[in-house]
Amino acid sequence: MTLNREYLKEVFLKGPLGLTVISVVLGFVVGAVVLLIAGFNPIEAYMAILRGIFSKPKYMSYVIIYATPLIMTGLSVAFALRTGLFNIGAEGQFIVGAMVAAMAGYFIHLPMLLHVPVCILLAASAASVWGGLAGYIKARFGVHEVISTIMLNWIALYLSNWSVTLKSFGKQGTGKSYVIQETARVDLFGQWKITEAGIDFIRSHRFWGDILKSPVNVGIIFAIILAFVMWYILNKTTLGYELRAVGYNPHAAEYGGINVNRSIITSMVISGAFAGTAGALQVMGVSHRIAKLAAMEGYGFDGIAVSLIGNNTGIGSVFAGVLFGALKYGGSKIQDAVGAPTEVINIVVGTIILFIAMPKLIRMILQARNKKG
Amino acid sequence: MNSIDFSHKAVEMVDVVKKFGDFTANDRINLTVHKGEVHALLGENGAGKTTLMNVLYGLYQPTEGAVRINGKPLSVKDPNVAIKNGIGMVHQHFMLVEPFTVTQNIILGNETTKMLGMIDIKKAESEIAALSERYGLAVDPKAVIQDLSVGAQQRVEILKTLYRGAQILILDEPTAVLTPQEIQELVGIIHNLTREGKSIIIITHKLKEIKQVADFCTIIRRGKHIDTVEVDQVTEEDLASKMVGREVSFKVEKDPQPQGDRILEIRDLVVEDSRGIPAVNGLNLDLYKGEILGIAGVDGNGQTELIEALTGLRPAKSGQALVREKEITNLTPGKIIQQHGISHIPEDRQKRGLIFEFDIAENLILENYATEAFSKGFTLDFKRIYRNADQLIEKFDIRPQNSKLAAKALSGGNQQKMIIAREVANDPDILIAAQPTRGLDVGAIEYVHKALVDQRNQGKAVLLISFELDEVINVSDRIAVIYEGKIVGIIDAHDADEKEIGLMMAGGTA
Ligand SMILES: Nc1ncnc2c1ncn2[C@@H]1O[C@H](COP(=O)(O)OP(=O)(O)O)[C@@H](O)[C@H]1O
Ligand SMILES: [Mg+2]
Numbered sequence: 001m002t003l004n005r006e007y008l009k010e011v012f013l014k015g016p017l018g019l020t021v022i023s024v025v026l027g028f029v030v031g032a033v034v035l036l037i038a039g040f041n042p043i044e045a046y047m048a049i050l051r052g053i054f055s056k057p058k059y060m061s062y063v064i065i066y067a068t069p070l071i072m073t074g075l076s077v078a079f080a081l082r083t084g085l086f087n088i089g090a091e092g093q094f095i096v097g098a099m100v101a102a103m104a105g106y107f108i109h110l111p112m113l114l115h116v117p118v119c120i121l122l123a124a125s126a127a128s129v130w131g132g133l134a135g136y137i138k139a140r141f142g143v144h145e146v147i148s149t150i151m152l153n154w155i156a157l158y159l160s161n162w163s164v165t166l167k168s169f170g171k172q173g174t175g176k177s178y179v180i181q182e183t184a185r186v187d188l189f190g191q192w193k194i195t196e197a198g199i200d201f202i203r204s205h206r207f208w209g210d211i212l213k214s215p216v217n218v219g220i221i222f223a224i225i226l227a228f229v230m231w232y233i234l235n236k237t238t239l240g241y242e243l244r245a246v247g248y249n250p251h252a253a254e255y256g257g258i259n260v261n262r263s264i265i266t267s268m269v270i271s272g273a274f275a276g277t278a279g280a281l282q283v284m285g286v287s288h289r290i291a292k293l294a295a296m297e298g299y300g301f302d303g304i305a306v307s308l309i310g311n312n313t314g315i316g317s318v319f320a321g322v323l324f325g326a327l328k329y330g331g332s333k334i335q336d337a338v339g340a341p342t343e344v345i346n347i348v349v350g351t352i353i354l355f356i357a358m359p360k361l362i363r364m365i366l367q368a369r370n371k372k373g
Numbered sequence: 374m375n376s377i378d379f380s381h382k383a384v385e386m387v388d389v390v391k392k393f394g395d396f397t398a399n400d401r402i403n404l405t406v407h408k409g410e411v412h413a414l415l416g417e418n419g420a421g422k423t424t425l426m427n428v429l430y431g432l433y434q435p436t437e438g439a440v441r442i443n444g445k446p447l448s449v450k451d452p453n454v455a456i457k458n459g460i461g462m463v464h465q466h467f468m469l470v471e472p473f474t475v476t477q478n479i480i481l482g483n484e485t486t487k488m489l490g491m492i493d494i495k496k497a498e499s500e501i502a503a504l505s506e507r508y509g510l511a512v513d514p515k516a517v518i519q520d521l522s523v524g525a526q527q528r529v530e531i532l533k534t535l536y537r538g539a540q541i542l543i544l545d546e547p548t549a550v551l552t553p554q555e556i557q558e559l560v561g562i563i564h565n566l567t568r569e570g571k572s573i574i575i576i577t578h579k580l581k582e583i584k585q586v587a588d589f590c591t592i593i594r595r596g597k598h599i600d601t602v603e604v605d606q607v608t609e610e611d612l613a614s615k616m617v618g619r620e621v622s623f624k625v626e627k628d629p630q631p632q633g634d635r636i637l638e639i640r641d642l643v644v645e646d647s648r649g650i651p652a653v654n655g656l657n658l659d660l661y662k663g664e665i666l667g668i669a670g671v672d673g674n675g676q677t678e679l680i681e682a683l684t685g686l687r688p689a690k691s692g693q694a695l696v697r698e699k700e701i702t703n704l705t706p707g708k709i710i711q712q713h714g715i716s717h718i719p720e721d722r723q724k725r726g727l728i729f730e731f732d733i734a735e736n737l738i739l740e741n742y743a744t745e746a747f748s749k750g751f752t753l754d755f756k757r758i759y760r761n762a763d764q765l766i767e768k769f770d771i772r773p774q775n776s777k778l779a780a781k782a783l784s785g786g787n788q789q790k791m792i793i794a795r796e797v798a799n800d801p802d803i804l805i806a807a808q809p810t811r812g813l814d815v816g817a818i819e820y821v822h823k824a825l826v827d828q829r830n831q832g833k834a835v836l837l838i839s840f841e842l843d844e845v846i847n848v849s850d851r852i853a854v855i856y857e858g859k860i861v862g863i864i865d866a867h868d869a870d871e872k873e874i875g876l877m878m879a880g881g882t883a
Contacts (some may be wrong), residue, residue, distance in 0.1 A: 012769070016626050236752050236753060237751050237752050237753065238742055238743045238751060238753055239751065241735070241738075241742045241743075241753060242742070242743075244731075245728055245731070245739070248728045248729065248730045248731065249724075249728045249729065250729075251724045251725050252725055252726065252727060252728050252739065253728075253739075254686065254706060254740075255684070255686065255706060255717070255719060255726070256706070256707075256710075256724040256739035256740045257705065257706045257707025257708075257709075257710050257711065257740050258707070259705070259707070340417070
């Protein structure tokens with residue numbers, strides 16, 4: 001028993017979990033202080049968030065739906081970080097994935113069993129190219145991936161915006177693309193919901209009916225599968241060994257006969273595929289089309305936060321994504337409930353990340369010093 | 374002997390015990406250092422030397438025991454108290470702010486101010502210049518740290534302690550990072566310091582240096598005080614066996630063995646360094662099976678570039694290197710390892726040789742993770758990976774015996790054993806060993822040398838690169854002297870004359 005407690009203490013204090021939990025708590029504390037200063041009752045505001053998350057099954061379903069793309073962009077960032085790369089480009093890879101999925105979903109005619117995988121594969125491949133390009137630029141010309149991926153984000157944004165102006169793809173004048181075909185959708189019971197039986201079911205079953213009022217889709221399952229895939233690749237395969245070796249110490253990897261440049265490209269390709277899948281599933285499960293974007297939507301950038309909070313692991317990203325999704329969705333309610341600005345949630349999230357990142361920063365500085373000395 | 378004032382005990386540490394949890398790092402250690410004395414602390418890696426000095430410097434509180442400075446009991450609660458009492462410490466890892474100048478670093482936390490709290494840099498600079506003049510510590514007070522050599526950075530650290538009025542200087546493994554010339558300069562500095570009545574405690578495991586500079590030597594083994602001896606009264610062998618706890622032989626035992634077939638042939642090789650200057654400049658060399666060929670030379674004469682070219686880590690500009698008549702220049706490291714049978718113990722083991730975050734088992738497969746031995750298709754075969762690790766840990770006596778331990782948790786000697794284990798397990802035809810004993814203590818050095826001889830006895834060819842001439846002469850069968858990127862002479866190790874080789878290393882002709 002004492003041994004067990006000792007063990008838990010060890011994991012909590014020395015491992016990343018303690019740091020994360022403390023940071024999350026501190027994030028809420030700082031958010032509360034800000035609310036107080038702004039003249040709102042933080043307890044009321046937080047209760048409103050909690051109600052906004054838990055009081056109806058539909059709300060919880062929405063939290064999952066919000067979380068799904070964030071988990072996957074989080075995985076994208078986490079995968080790259082674990083291999084020593086900072087993929088700021090999950091945003092652009094998400095956009096490319098969404099665009100290609102929307103096109104494949106609209107133009108290609110296939111039975112559902114084929115259409116869905118074809119859409120996802122095409123979207124993931126296109127996003128892989130987008131990510132891999134940044135990897136190639138780094139490997140070939142030594143340009144840091146942060147710089148190249150930021151540029152690629154903008155190119156992706158304008159490419160996507162341009163695509164909806166095409167006559168064949170965009171509904172003229174609306175700034176939106178045509179909706180994808182039913183066979184390319186991953187909604188659960190999407191068509192059935194609007195049949196009489198479906199409407200009946202929603203009316204008569206309080207719990208499941210309520211959940212069905214949200215755009216439930218299979219995305220979360222994909223997200224969890226991808227988290228597993230990431231863990232498997234990194235920890236169980238020879239490829240993962242290579243990528244991690246390069247991430248930790250490219251000099252030693254090179255010495256051991258690993259092709260460092262190829263690893264960088266491969267890692268960015270996989271990272272891009274994760275973000276692209278996120279974009280594809282967002283289109284196939286929720287929006288069913290893409291629209292002209294005035295600015296970045298932030299899925300990829302939020303993925304950075306998710307990855308950091310999740311300690312760059314697969315399972316961590318799943319939980320962090322759900323936390324983030326809950327805060328985003330629940331937080332949108334406090335405006336109505338207590339009149340406090342929704343931005344408070346951004347402060348909470350920002351603070352959490354700050355606290356999580358700071359010990360890492362300090363550790364990183366120490367390690368850099370050690371390596372030199 | 375230096376001018377020691379035996380009536381004045383500068384430092385007395387009495388029955389000092391320091392525990393970390395259940396682990397006793399220092400177990401009743403006694404240490405007395407007089408004014409004007411150089412006192413060496415000798416012990417293997419992990420013996421507890423740094424811990425003891427950290428107690429003296431106030432970084433750690435002793436669990437038991439007492440510290441007296443200049444005869445007065447003193448409880449050193451933190452380094453500030455130590456500094457006030459004239460104790461200065463130069464740590465194993467320097468604590469300098471790289472983008473700052475020498476002066477800024479030295480006065481950091483101790484700034485003399487003019488009116489309105491302005492820092493008086495001019496005054497500090499002239500004081501520092503005077504100090505460095507007085508003790509022969511050549512540094513430019515205006516130079517920026519990151520532009521300085523390691524030796525110069527160390528002099529800055531020494532100046533920093535002197536600037537703060539240190540009478541007792543602790544130097545933690547000061548020579549580990551220095552070139553032979555810099556070591557001689559340091560010896561001179563130490564003599565200057567003791568002449569002025571300062572006391573020096575120097576941690577090292579190089580016995581030669583102890584003989585050269587120290588008056589007394591205290592030996593620590595596994596946290597215990599083994600002995601304190603007058604250095605003049607003992608031999609290097611005595612010191613070594615006290616330190617390791619068994620007889621240590623410096624002579625490398627090896628029977629004569631006929632030279633085998635030629636395995637490596639280097640012809641007119643030219644390799645540029647990172648600045649594009651040819652560091653290896655038309656080098657010719659042959660290596661035969663069953664021999665250890667030592668390359669003697671002063672650091673910076675193309676050794677690093679030669680090894681990197683032979684292992685695929687650096688392109689060759691022109692010329693050839695042939696293994697069994699097949700060209701290996703400009704192949705990838707992977708090809709050279711897998712297809713041409715070259716293994717390599719790298720010069721910079723932390724940068725090249727291992728991955729800190731990987732555990733021992735993962736580090737042991739760095740070159741072979743994708744071979745049949747450790748993988749099935751795309752997946753790693755962890756059962757075999759850990760079995761391999763357990764076997765090598767046993768065979769090469771890597772401690773602690775825990776294959777799941779991260780490499781960064783190992784001592785330098787054990788990290789090196791891990792690398793050697795991996796490279797030898799590759800069963801190479803050619804083993805390139807670059808500075809394989811740098812920073813290791815005598816016990817570990819003996820071990821490494823045995824491992825190299827063992828390879829040679831099995832008919833492998835060993836190419837040894839070392840800046841320690843003793844090592845080259847002791848271990849090799851033949852010695853090639855490198856100077857400015859060329860081999861300037863090859864000598865049979867039997868007829869080796871240290872003076873003659875030294876002259877060739879410096880560019881003179883024999
Ligand atoms: N802060 C610490 N906490 C726990 N163990 C330590 C600490 N510092 C040193 N040790 C242990 O004490 C022993 C002696 O270390 P150290 O004094 O650094 O050895 P040396 O300087 O002789 O190589 C080692 O086994 C080391 O792991
Ligand atoms: Mg030490």
